[in-house]
Each structure stands twice: as structure tokens, then as C-alpha cells.
Amino acid sequence: MRVVRGLERARGCFSGPVVTIGNFDGVHLGHQVILSRVREDADHRGVDAVVLTFDPHPVAVLRPQAAPQLLMTLGDRLAALARCGVDATVVQRFTPEFAKIEAEEFVERFLVGVLGAQKLVVGHDLNFGYGRRGNAESLVEAGGRYGFAVEVIRPVVVEGIAVHSSVVRRTVAAGNVALAARLLGRPHIVRGRVVRGTGRGRHLGFATANLRPKTPLIPGEGVYAVRAVVGGRMVDGVTSIGRTPTFGGTETVVETHLFGETADLYGKMMAIRFVDRLRDQRKFESPEQLAAQIARDVERARAILAASSL
Structure with missing residues (x-):
């Protein structure tokens, strides 16, 4: 073009x-x-x-x-x-x-x-x-x-909703990424560069890639089933967006646990395709409780992504 x-x-x-x-x-x-x-x-x-x-x-x-x-x-x-x-x-x-x-x-x-x-x-x-x-x-x-x-x-109408950019933006901001995907005809994608984080995920047994988003609009705080493209490969995973309430964080962080990924991704560009929302952000009483919840998130995300064509 x-x-x-x-x-x-x-x-x-x-x-x-x-x-x-x-x-x-x-x-x-x-x-x-x-x-x-x-x-x-x-x-x-x-x-x-x-x-x-x-x-x-x-x-x-x-x-x-x-x-x-x-x-x-x-x-x-x-x-x-x-x-x-x-x-x-x-x-x-x-x-x-x-x-x-x-x-x-x-x-x-x-x-x-x-x-x-x-x-x-x-x-x-x-x-x-x-x-x-x-x-x-x-x-x-x-x-x-x-x-x-x-x-x-x-206008194109999907599930009784007239599709407009403003409607899609509100839907993404609310965290309803599954509906947003139906309005877009594909998942909402957030692109950015992988940067160094605190390393807490690795200590919990779920190493994460922290993203510095380039895309202006990211979904609202929550945990999501995603597909990420990095290094020319598509990898399923779970993305958390929020202020890490269990650890008293104050800044919004976008961190993704990629299933089976062990490569060093620091400095690489990554595109995250948001398929579905798993849950809201929560504050857990201990890192162990958080790790147990992440394990459940991973299990549920695997099932959702296995059934999804997005």
C-alpha cells in the first residue's frame, strides 16, 4: 500500500x-x-x-x-x-x-x-x-x-451494538476484551518492548515479561488469557494488568507469563492479543496464595485458548 x-x-x-x-x-x-x-x-x-x-x-x-x-x-x-x-x-x-x-x-x-x-x-x-x-x-x-x-x-450492528470506534474503546477500557474482539473482528492488540521488572514472577514460579506499551489504549485492570507474538513466534499466556496490589504497587504494570517460554526476551518487541478476561485484580494475603491463584489462571487460560480461533 x-x-x-x-x-x-x-x-x-x-x-x-x-x-x-x-x-x-x-x-x-x-x-x-x-x-x-x-x-x-x-x-x-x-x-x-x-x-x-x-x-x-x-x-x-x-x-x-x-x-x-x-x-x-x-x-x-x-x-x-x-x-x-x-x-x-x-x-x-x-x-x-x-x-x-x-x-x-x-x-x-x-x-x-x-x-x-x-x-x-x-x-x-x-x-x-x-x-x-x-x-x-x-x-x-x-x-x-x-x-x-x-x-x-x-452501521454494522453486533449483538445489538452499533459498532463505532468510541464503543470499542470503552469496551477495551472496561476489560471486556472478548466483546471487543467481536466488534473488531480480531483481538485487541497491545504492542511494546519487553523491559526488566522486579523479578517477583520468577520467584513465584511464573516468570513474566514486562511490557512497556506503545499502543495508547490498554485494557482495564485485570487478568487475561492472551496470545503473544514475540521473536516471530506466537505463544499462549496470561497477562496481568494492574498495580500489583499484593505487593503494594502504585504504578500500572503489564506483565505476561508465556507458557513454556524460557528465552531471554528483554529488549524484544512483543504484541499481545487479548482473547478473554479471566478475573479482576485482587490483593492476596501472601505470595503463596497469589502463586496458587496464578496456577488456576494458567489452567483456565489454557482451556480458553485451546477452544479459541482468535
Whole structure:
């Protein structure tokens, strides 16, 4: 997939592409339906399938105090878009100046003038332009004036839940990673580098890899059944997220016990796929009680992961 940094650099890059617009945080099932239609229509017309996305997230610029913790880094978002079959993604830097562009100017200057879109495929909840005054309905009207087609995609509903990035973020933050996986179409993934911890896990008989997360949003405190990718291998395990209450910890720690893993992982990058939640964090009366609970966690996680295709 080609990545173009900025709309002005995209001028002349495409010939009548099929385009979609959005933040695409998480590239969830709703996004995947839109991207599938973009790909299908682009193939039918013999043109490029193009995504226009923004970085940083507009809310982080317009209302920093309300900025969401994102499901993905930009790099992970681009990789996910590529896996969906997109030919090119234009990453427009979102600034206070860019936010002042009126919806009509955005359409005429960028969608028509720069990208030359012959069709837009957008979600029903699209907003764009100054004050979010542009929406799917106004884009359809603009298409009539400027000569491009617009297809509006209805929301995807899973278990009675309309799938939106904000809903997935709340679900992950609450620790309901199994539901989040059903909304995303895959497990939520947290990436980072393995760093040195206190070594308590090894003394308890369950050595752990401590992760310094790069992914902005990590699941809420709790213990999880996971699959981790490290050193090119996928290994099942149990991840604890919390402040180690048994030992009076004050900082949130992400530590993973990988089943059967004995290699030195310090300094390596690791990606943790959160499959299911096992339990809440608890304070135990002794390290021995904690070790006994971890043994039960491991047994339960093995059973869950053996039955999971995620």
C-alpha cells in the first residue's frame, strides 16, 4: 500500500479513485464493510481504492482535554488498512488551521481538486469541515453538483451494538476484551518492548515479561488469557494488568507469563492479543496464595485458548 503524507502531495497521484474518509481507529467491523465496498467498487471501475485519514485524531487538536486513548498507533492503522486491500492511504496532518476549512471548500479543493474522486464510500455518521458541518447527506448533495457518486454505508450492528470506534474503546477500557474482539473482528492488540521488572514472577514460579506499551489504549485492570507474538513466534499466556496490589504497587504494570517460554526476551518487541478476561485484580494475603491463584489462571487460560480461533 502506498502512503502519501499530506493532501497537497497527493495531487496528481490518482485518476478518478474510489475514496473513503475517516479516522479508522481500530479498523473495526464497520470500517471493514466500508473498505470492502471501496475495494469492490474500485476493482469494478479499474481505479485505485484510496483512504483519506487524519493524524493526530481531530479531537486531540480541537479538545485536547477530551482526546481519546486510541486503539492503534498510526503505524498499526496503516498496516490494518493495507490488509484490507487499500491501494493508497493519504495521511493528512490535522491542525487548527486545517480544522477551519469549510465543508464546501474541503469537497471542492481536496476531494475534487486534489484527489479527483469519482466516488466516495462513507459511513452514515461522517462529519467533516469546520464545526463538523459537513455530513453524509451534504456530501451526497455535493456529489450532484461536482459529478461524483456517493454511497453511504449503514452501521454494522453486533449483538445489538452499533459498532463505532468510541464503543470499542470503552469496551477495551472496561476489560471486556472478548466483546471487543467481536466488534473488531480480531483481538485487541497491545504492542511494546519487553523491559526488566522486579523479578517477583520468577520467584513465584511464573516468570513474566514486562511490557512497556506503545499502543495508547490498554485494557482495564485485570487478568487475561492472551496470545503473544514475540521473536516471530506466537505463544499462549496470561497477562496481568494492574498495580500489583499484593505487593503494594502504585504504578500500572503489564506483565505476561508465556507458557513454556524460557528465552531471554528483554529488549524484544512483543504484541499481545487479548482473547478473554479471566478475573479482576485482587490483593492476596501472601505470595503463596497469589502463586496458587496464578496456577488456576494458567489452567483456565489454557482451556480458553485451546477452544479459541482468535
